[in-house]
Structures are given as C-alpha cells and as structure tokens.
Amino acid sequence: MVISVANQKGGVAKTTTAINVAAGLTQLGYKVLLIDSDPQANVTQVFIHPQVEIELDQSLYHVLVNFAPLSPIIRSTGVPNLDFVPSHIRLSGVDLELAQAFDNRSARLHQAIQLVRDRYDYIIIDNPPSLGLLTINSFVASQRLIIPVSTAFFALTGLVQLQETITMVQQHQLNPDLSILGVVCTFTETTNVSRDVEQQLRQHFGELVFETTIPKNVSLEEAHSNHSHVFDHAPTSKGAEAYKALVQELLARP
Numbered sequence: 001m002v003i004s005v006a007n008q009k010g011g012v013a014k015t016t017t018a019i020n021v022a023a024g025l026t027q028l029g030y031k032v033l034l035i036d037s038d039p040q041a042n043v044t045q046v047f048i049h050p051q052v053e054i055e056l057d058q059s060l061y062h063v064l065v066n067f068a069p070l071s072p073i074i075r076s077t078g079v080p081n082l083d084f085v086p087s088h089i090r091l092s093g094v095d096l097e098l099a100q101a102f103d104n105r106s107a108r109l110h111q112a113i114q115l116v117r118d119r120y121d122y123i124i125i126d127n128p129p130s131l132g133l134l135t136i137n138s139f140v141a142s143q144r145l146i147i148p149v150s151t152a153f154f155a156l157t158g159l160v161q162l163q164e165t166i167t168m169v170q171q172h173q174l175n176p177d178l179s180i181l182g183v184v185c186t187f188t189e190t191t192n193v194s195r196d197v198e199q200q201l202r203q204h205f206g207e208l209v210f211e212t213t214i215p216k217n218v219s220l221e222e223a224h225s226n227h228s229h230v231f232d233h234a235p236t237s238k239g240a241e242a243y244k245a246l247v248q249e250l251l252a253r254p
C-alpha cells in the first residue's frame with residue numbers, strides 16, 4: 001500500500017509522522033520504503049550522514065524530471081527493513097521545469113513506483129508544505145492519505161483547500177482510488193486551545209480522526225537530530241508510545 005503524509009500547512013509533523021509510522025511498521029516486521037518528496041529534504045537529512053552530499057542524479061529529482069528508474073536511487077536507512085529515496089533541493093523547481101511537459105506529469109511518481117512496489121509492504125511518502133506538482137504526484141501515486149494537523153490556533157486553515165485538492169485528484173480520474181486513511185492530531189497538550197482544536201477537528205472529520213493523538217514530546221525532535229526514529233532513540237517516551245498506538249490504529253483501518 002502507498003500512503004502519503006500530507007498537509008500544505010508547514011510544521012504540522014508530516015516528516016515526523018512519515019518517519020515514525022514507517023519505523024513503527026518495520027518494528028512489526030513489514031518492509032517499508034520512505035520516499036522524501038520534499039525539497040527541504042528533512043527525511044534525507046535524518047538518514048544521511050551530514051558529510052554526505054546527495055547528487056542530483058541520486059535523488060528523486062532524477063526520477064521525476066529525467067524519467068530515471070527509482071530502483072538505483074533507493075538507499076538503506078540503516079534501520080532494518082527501512083529503505084528510503086533521497087530528495088534534493090532542486091525538487092523545488094519541479095513545478096516550473098515540468099510546466100511544458102506533454103506527458104501526464106502528475107503521474108510520474110506513480111509510474112516510477114510500479115517497478116519497486118512488489119518489494120515493499122508499505123511505501124510512505126513525505127510531502128512538502130504545498131499543493132504543487134510534487135504533492136499532486138504523491139496523491140496520484142497513493143491509495144491512502146494521512147493528514148497530520150497540529151492542534152494549535154490556525155490549525156484548520158487550509159483544510160478545505162486540501163480536501164478540494166483530494167476531490168480534484170479523485171474526480172479528474174487522476175486517481176479515483178485515493179482516500180483519507182486518517183487525520184492525526186499532533187502537538188497536543190493540556191491547553192484549552194489544543195483541546196478546542198481537537199474537538200473542532202473531530203466535529204469536522206468525524207471518525208476519520210484517529211483516536212490516537214501525538215503529544216508534544218521532545219524525544220521526537222531529539223530522535224531526528226540523533227539521525228534516528230523515536231523507537232530507537234527513546235523507546236519508552238510518550239512520543240514512541242503515541243506513534244506505536246497510531247501504527248496499530250492505522251493497520252486496523254481498511
């Protein structure tokens with residue numbers, strides 16, 4: 001199954017969720033590929049040695065712009081059963097670079113994934129904070145979406161536009177199979193604002209909102225700077241507990 005983690009709002013824990021859901025799935029024995037489709041390359045920075053520089057032709061850019069095969073670009077994260085596809089800052093120009101393309105430019109990632117799909121139980125795609133061509137490529141390539149929403153003020157801004165984009169992908173036959181696996185409340189804390197926003201989300205999205213919420217927890221941030229995931233870095237932390245519960249919950253959904 002291919003799952004995108006997306007929300008055009010920045011800093012809502014897309015990357016943290018992509019990494020820790022992917023790692024949580026490997027802990028249960030699944031083989032997972034994590035695709036970094038964000039020009040900010042945060043997943044790549046977590047799993048690449050700081051001194052190592054990714055060349056353009058070793059990144060997702062080469063696949064999306066030059067039709068290179070995905071397979072030679074896949075790297076091991078060092079975490080058992082977890083591979084990844086690195087991003088490159090030049091991905092930020094993809095919208096412009098492909099503006100004149102005559103092929104179905106929103107299906108390039110989908111096409112590239114087909115040849116490696118059988119090797120993995122799950123392919124998880126981390127997305128940039130935008131609804132541009134990179135995110136559209138991910139939506140066309142995915143069956144399911146996980147939407148992290150930070151329970152801070154302004155959290156709900158943009159969710160209507162996100163839903164409209166999903167509907168557009170479904171209705172224009174770009175990917176009729178796309179659906180929301182779940183909305184996950186992130187950065188939850190025991191404040192009135194956090195509780196109110198969570199309540200509004202549950203009112204708006206109903207059962208699509210996962211029961212599991214991801215609390216503010218410093219171990220999650222520390223795991224990134226330690227070039228790891230939370231189950232490795234702080235297995236007994238609140239962050240690890242929350243992502244473990246989220247993985248169990250999402251596996252139970254169709």
Ligand SMILES: Nc1ncnc2c1ncn2[C@@H]1O[C@H](COP(=O)(O)OP(=O)(O)OP(=O)(O)O)[C@@H](O)[C@H]1O
Pocket residue numbers: 009010011012013014015016017038040042127128129186187214215216217218220221222224239
């Ligand atoms: N539950 C949490 N508790 C504390 N810090 C967190 C939590 N989740 C994420 N963070 C930290 O918050 C920051 C933003 O998270 P992250 O990078 O996952 O968001 P993002 O949605 O991917 O951002 P962007 O839109 O820029 O890609 C990061 O520094 C991350 O380590």
Ligand SMILES: [Mg+2]
Pocket residue numbers: 014015016038042126127
């Ligand atoms: Mg990110």
